[in-house]
Amino acid sequence: MVYTERGILKRSVSIMMTNFLKWKHDYRVWFVFLMEGFLVGQSMSGLIRYALFMKKTVTPFLLPFLFFDASIANGLLKVMVYFGVIVLFCNAPFCDTTLYSVIARSKKKAWWLGNCFYIMVASAVYLLYFCLICAVISIPVITFKPFWGSVVQSILVEDVDVLNSYMGSLTFSKDVLQTIYPDSAQWMTFGIAWLSFTGIGFLIYAVNQLSGKYRLGSIVASFFVLLDPVVRWIVLQAYWMYYVSPVSWSSIEHWKILGMERPLNQNIIIPANVIICIVLFVIAGIGTRRKDITV
Numbered sequence: 553m554v555y556t557e558r559g560i561l562k563r564s565v566s567i568m569m570t571n572f573l574k575w576k577h578d579y580r581v582w583f584v585f586l587m588e589g590f591l592v593g594q595s596m597s598g599l600i601r602y603a604l605f606m607k608k609t610v611t612p613f614l615l616p617f618l619f620f621d622a623s624i625a626n627g628l629l630k631v632m633v634y635f636g637v638i639v640l641f642c643n644a645p646f647c648d649t650t651l652y653s654v655i656a657r658s659k660k661k662a663w664w665l666g667n668c669f670y671i672m673v674a675s676a677v678y679l680l681y682f683c684l685i686c687a688v689i690s691i692p693v694i695t696f697k698p699f700w701g702s703v704v705q706s707i708l709v710e711d712v713d714v715l716n717s718y719m720g721s722l723t724f725s726k727d728v729l730q731t732i733y734p735d736s737a738q739w740m741t742f743g744i745a746w747l748s749f750t751g752i753g754f755l756i757y758a759v760n761q762l763s764g765k766y767r768l769g770s771i772v773a774s775f776f777v778l779l780d781p782v783v784r785w786i787v788l789q790a791y792w793m794y795y796v797s798p799v800s801w802s803s804i805e806h807w808k809i810l811g812m813e814r815p816l817n818q819n820i821i822i823p824a825n826v827i828i829c830i831v832l833f834v835i836a837g838i839g840t841r842r843k844d845i846t847v
Contacts, residue, residue, distance in 0.1 A: 560662045567666025568673065571646055580639065588636040589685055592618060595629050595722050596689050599703070608703035609695035613738035614686035615679070619745060620723045621784050621803040629722065633682070634777040634799060637749045640678065641671060642770045644757035645840070664840040668833055671753035675746050683742070700734050725805035737804060745802045747825040752776075754832035761839030801825060 575581045596614060603610045619630050645667050687694075695701045708726055728737055755776075756769035763769075780799040794800050794815040801821040808814045 560659075560665065563659075563662035564665035564669055567663055568669040571667070571670040572674070574646075580643075584636045584639050585681060588633060589681070591629070591632055592682055592685050593689060596686060598722055600689055600693060602706075603693040603701070603703040606703060606706050608693065608701060608706055609697075610690045610693045610701040610703050611696070611699070611734040612687035612690045612694055613734035614690060615683050615745075616728060616734075616737045616741045616804060617686075617722065617724060618682060619741055619802045620725050620728075620805060621780075621800070628781055630799075630803070631777055631781060634749075634752065634780075635774070637675070637678065637752050638756065638770050638773050638777065640674065641753040641756045643766060644671070644753065644760055644769065645836075646670070660840050661837075664837050667757065668754065668836065671757065672750050675749035675753060678749060679742055679745055683738070698733055698735070700729050704729050727810045728805050731810055732804070740804050741802065744804070744822065744825065747822070747829060748799060748802045751798065751825060751829045751832060754829055754836055758832050758836040758839060761836055762842075795821075798825065798828065 596617065599610065599614075599617070602608075618633055621630070645664075693701070693703070707724065708729065732740075752773050756773050759769035759772050760766050776797070777799050779797045783793045783797040783800055794806060800806065801816060801824075804810075806814055806816045807818045807821075808816065809818055
């Protein structure tokens with residue numbers, strides 16, 4: 553039987569959709585979305601309470617707040633969001649009782665591509681979920697004016713103790729709030745976070761596939777996630793350390809777009825993120841090709 557490229561793409565999309573259909577009965581996925589939604593809602597609610605108290609407005613484009621950096625002593629909201637990604641993709645390459653019949657019908661190449669497409673689209677869905685939560689939470693004080701809302705002026709001059717009493721461990725970058733429009737910051741964060749989440753998924757897939765051990769990928773991914781707050785804590789002036797922590801790249805307050813004194817050049821880390829995803833994508837494909845499956 554001849555398998556055309558068009559046929560491979562069609563079967564790959566079918567496998568991707570099959571993985572999404574599994575969400576309906578996968579309690580692990582439900583747990584991730586419910587817990588992460590609660591965590592983000594709880595963390596962002598302090599900002600909304602503060603805006604209500606001060607009778608101020610807030611933009612719905614609050615995704616960057618989830619990725620503002622924190623040291624190990626803080627709430628580490630970003631780290632928890634990344635752990636949600638690890639739990640979501642921990643079972644890559646998503647084998648189940650239908651594995652043999654799926655590979656028999658679609659062949660390994662389509663199965664590999666379908667799983668990778670699933671990781672890419674699921675990463676976008678995960679981020680859109682957070683965008684929706686932030687937008688819904690901000691409804692009582694929402695504004696669509698091209699700024700962060702009048703609450704920002706209060707945040708920039710407010711006493712730290714007062715802010716902490718409302719916002720708790722929620723961190724923010726004054727430089728981002730003063731320099732970048734919220735919609736621009738939202739889409740920059742969405743883009744770099746999507747690349748990062750996709751890379752995490754591909755990393756888990758590649759390590760699990762090559763090793764045959766379905767915990768090793770999550771362990772390796774957890775190392776890189778936990779490296780982020782460690783680097784933030786010990787970096788001091790050794791800015792080169794940010795470049796060995798890809799998870800740190802999703803915090804746009806470190807980008808040189810805010811000033812040349814910042815540690816990360818966005819013109820380097822964005823292509824680097826793309827290259828990392830491509831390399832891991834290929835390695836996962838090599839692992840799939842070498843996988844001994846008798847059908």
